[in-house]
Amino acid sequence: MFRPDNIPPTVCEYELHIVFQGGQLLSDMRSRSGCLIASEQLQRTGWTELRRQFLGYWGDKPCYALEIDTVDQPDPLQYQKGSLYHILGRVDEQLFALAGRASQLLDWERDHRYCGRCGHPMTLDTRERAMRCEPCRVINYPRIAPCVIVLVTRGEELLLARNANFPQPMYSTLAGFIEAGETAEDTLRREVREEVGVEVANLRYFQSQSWPFPNQLMLGFFADYAGGEIVCDATEIADARWFHYSDLPMIPPASSISGQLIQHFIATLN
Ligand SMILES: [Zn+2]
16 A cells, blocks of 8 residues: 655645644544545645655555644644554554654654754755755765564563553563664673573564654564573663463553564464
């Protein structure tokens, strides 16, 4: 349904827009297409456009990310404003990915208006997805932050942890950002050691998920327990334990890769 593209069509009568205001996604509560707002409707609103990024095609229709001014006041009876979290698991996966792409590209453009090397205003390239500084020739591309997320298992048990920042009593898989110079496998072993103090072996790549909070790419792995006792990193982990698959605590939903890792592991046991 969605086909990414970086170069917008020159002429098009019918466009779709994913609209953000102050970092919040706008959805039309009266429309089945929700966060996809058509050009005719958009023109009637009179909203002030701050930034626009071409995303690609939703079906055969060109689709744009749009950021509007915070002084505009969308009708609260028609438009709902919320974080991308609000639509995660509630809309089609491709639409969620598209909204995530929109949010990341708008943030990237906003955060690269000036060159980090010489301070000159940057310009948006028309041939590729890039911001350029003409005087010093710096080029900035949209930046993705790769992370490793891992389900560590021991026989029929899963090692799950409750993050110190989780608002709910939810237990999840372990995760961490890949640092400069590391491989994904290095990160995985380091994060597991730092967060819960155990060693792992037999790392198996599962799948990945774009996670636009704000710009992660989650690389999902399975790993086998290889030794050590659980010792939690007090700043990040409130609690970590082994759970038998038949007696799990509250876990992340299947819309997240963490939930998918857990479900996939249990399916392989049964
Ligand atoms: Zn520069």
